[in-house]
Amino acid sequence: MLTGLLCALGAGLMWGLVFIAPLMLADYPGIMLSFGRYAAFGLIALVPALLDRQRIATLSKADWRAALKLSLVGNLLYYAALATAIQLADAPLPTMLIGTLPVVISVCSNWSAGHGAESVAWRLLAPSLLIILVGILCVNGAELAQLKLAAGHTRSLSDYALGCVIALGGVAAWTWYPIVNARYLKANPHISPSTWATAQGLATLPLALTGLLGYGIYLKLSGGAYAFPFGPRPLQFIGLMLLIGLSASWLGTLLWNKASQHLPTALLAQLIVFETLSALLYAFIFRGTLPGMQVLAGIVLLCLGVVFGVRTFQHQIP
Secondary structure, three states: OHHHHHHHHHHHHHHHHHHOHHHHOOOOOHHHHHHHHHHHHHHHHHHHHHHOHHHHHOOOHHHHHHHHHHHHHHHHHHHHHHHHHHHHHOOHHHHHHHOOHHHHHHHHHHHHHOOOOOOOOHHHHHHHHHHHHHHHHHHHHHHHHHHHHOOOOOOOHHHHHHHHHHHHHHHHHHHHHHHHHHHHHHHOOOOOHHHHHHHHHHHHHHHHHHHHHHHHHHHHHHOOOOOOOOOOOHHHHHHHHHHHHHHHHHHHHHHHHHHHHHOOHHHHHHOOHHHHHHHHHHHHHHHOOOOOHHHHHHHHHHHHHHHHHHHHHHHHOO
8 A cells, every 4th residue: 555655646746747847838839748748758668668678569459559548548638638728727727627636536436336346435435535625626716816816917717717628628538547547457467567658658659749740730731830849949848848758757657557556546546636736836836936825725635635535445455
């Protein structure tokens, strides 16, 4: 259990970095950040693939089809939605909408498990989920109030609303991903977490390169202003894409795969709050401000929700 918790924490710390990239590269389209990140992920995955080529060669066609589907939905579609939402609505609110994932995934996972080994009684699951949900609402309420009071705010209400809608699309994509990914790993214990992370990176590469090519053609035909492919600040763009491609994509996926093998999916889902908390920390550091009391109260509730969730599932984990 401790191994699973530490791996989930490490994955959350890595994934929190991706919420800052759209703010650091605000003049880049969200779709370019997604394609750039995952092209970097795929290129970086070539190195461990070479070192792990014997185990990579044992993956079946079914394994590669699963990796391709997981990469498309959980990587490209999810991050394109997230990056676009952050640019439209700023980091904290999309962060906290994505932060509903612990509740949404736990409910979906527990519901789909039926009466299986991973299922838990709703009366036991409800307290931790309720605490996490209240924490999310606390932070969301604070961010909405800040938006209304901010003088000269550059984001219109329509942009803010559109960002929220797109963030909800990201929630849907990443609700599907961890449930399917965890169950595939548990059904195929011969696949190591590192091999599966590398396989997803390799599956992502052709998708990302195809997306980059398609977007470049679209810009050419439509006369878009974006300086394809590396934009107005190529060194910053390439450096940041390589950083999050290595840390958030490959290492984060490896740690999450490891956690998926050790913890029930409904508990694992609640541990996504580590990503939310990390993203909030990085966002406030980037802003150069401290969170208010309401945000701090929400953060405390999120942490308490995790503690309750761990205690709920403790009897199920060897």
